[in-house]
Amino acid sequence: MLQIELWKRVVIWGLVALGLLLALPNAFYTRVETSNDARAALETGATAEGLQEQASLWPSFLPSGLVNLGLDLRGGAHLLAEVQVADVYETRIKAMWPEVLALLREERGRIGTFRLQDSNAEELRIRLNEKPDMAAEAAALVRGLSRPVVSMTGAGASDIEVTVEGPDVVIRLSEAERLAMDQRTVAQALEIIRRRIDEVGTREPTIQRQGSDRILIQVPGIGSAAELKEIIGTTAQLTFQPVVTRTTNADMPPGPGNELLPAMDEDDVYYVLEEAAVVTGEELVDAQPTFDQNGRPAVNFRFDPTGARRFGDYTAENIGSPFAIVLDNEVISAPVIQSHIPGGSGIITGNFTVEESTNLAVLLRAGALPAGLEFLEERTIGPELGADSIEAGTVACIVAGIAVLVFMFLSYGTFGVFANIALMVNVALIFGLLSLIGATLTLPGIAGIVLTIGMAVDANVLVFERIREELKTARGPARAIELGYEKAMSAIVDANITTFITAVILYVMGSGPVRGFAITLGLGIITSVFTAFFVTRLLVAMWFERRRPKTLEV
Incomplete structure (x- = not known):
């Protein structure tokens, strides 16, 4: 007989209810977002008028997690910045001069007087005035200041190269140190940009490295690319x-x-x-x-x-x-x-306004960019374009959903209605999971949801077709339903595992919109299998217990 234990039914309906509850805030997006922003402001000590009223727009006992909208849906700013890693070489080599000066002063009796010469920005050139023949000796002393390069590729190499050119001792950075500094500089710039943008309180920015020395910055909800450049472009x-x-x-x-x-x-x-x-x-x-x-x-x-x-x-x-x-x-x-x-504290005064002093404090807390940024590409995406994308995605979801619902009802009758109910639960569960993990929904992500709507009924189709086959040989409707679910399981699991592996590869290897598509596709596969095996089966079992049909028409 078709039996599902009580505790299993409680767990299934409990998970469905939890998913619907997590997805609920997205049905009141603007209200919940306003409430969340007001609560965050109150936690930081803000006292602006109306914050308490805005915070109470959404009950605190309900979940308040939202599916964050990506740049292509919400509008915002897009920048592609190139880190000027060569700037760091000059700073690094100049910072060595006090240490070199102190060392050579101690050995002045041996090498005589010396002077720092004008030279290009990426080297230190020290001329021995009295004893030019001691340049090799001075170079040997300076080499003692070298340190091993801290990197995987430069292991065992020294960070500086010291050469003798006539009476001059010339200090330059080694190639291994330059490569290591390039890696550190871009990584540091990436982290500092992220910290600066987080300080401003923007929601779900995309900040990632591209190539060897470029950084992609996408911030939804910000007014313009110029405003974003003001936040991150100041070196402070x-x-x-x-x-x-x-x-x-x-x-x-x-x-x-x-x-x-x-x-x-x-x-x-x-x-x-x-x-x-x-x-x-x-x-x-x-x-x-x-x-x-x-x-x-x-x-x-x-x-x-x-x-x-x-x-x-x-x-x-x-x-x-x-x-x-x-x-x-x-x-x-x-x-x-x-x-x-003493104590290492002080105060910076100047002709600041209150806003300028606040912004300066933000920039200083976020840290100094290790090198300048050259903005190679900048775009401002207006919110009206995002609204158009949301509308287009919504229309696509509705059209796809209606087409699938009609097809399933016409093909499988009452069983198609059960599949349709499970499909709607499936979409709600996807949004609940997206809200739970704080994922960002992009236009490709909407495409992933549309694809999931089409794929979600595949498992039900396999089950229902298998039930049709079992009705021809099984002893009764209950046994046909039970065998249909059991024998369709392997095919459903195999098909969804291969698709899920593809989604994982897309997420790991891809970036930006590709990841958005992979996330919604992967979550859709999980919820589709859950609704097909448990929700639809439970609906069929409850219907069968109530009606006790002698024959089935699938």
């Missing part, structure tokens, strides 16, 4: 550098090892600074907007233990000397060190 490179002199001459040569930078708040004022920074933004652990003692917007900052120690040591040794706070190659201020500043 904060440094604290010793001041050599102040001048109004924009053409003044800064000298080797120095640089000439303009003052941010003073016209025609420039500072000559030592290129080697005392502390950089990489050692910053926190930055918050605040107000200075005069009530003007400012930014509080705090360094990590390493940065705090270096900052404290420098201020202790240079009381009475000016030092510059530099942001993106502009001197924000150049105060005189009045006393030792």
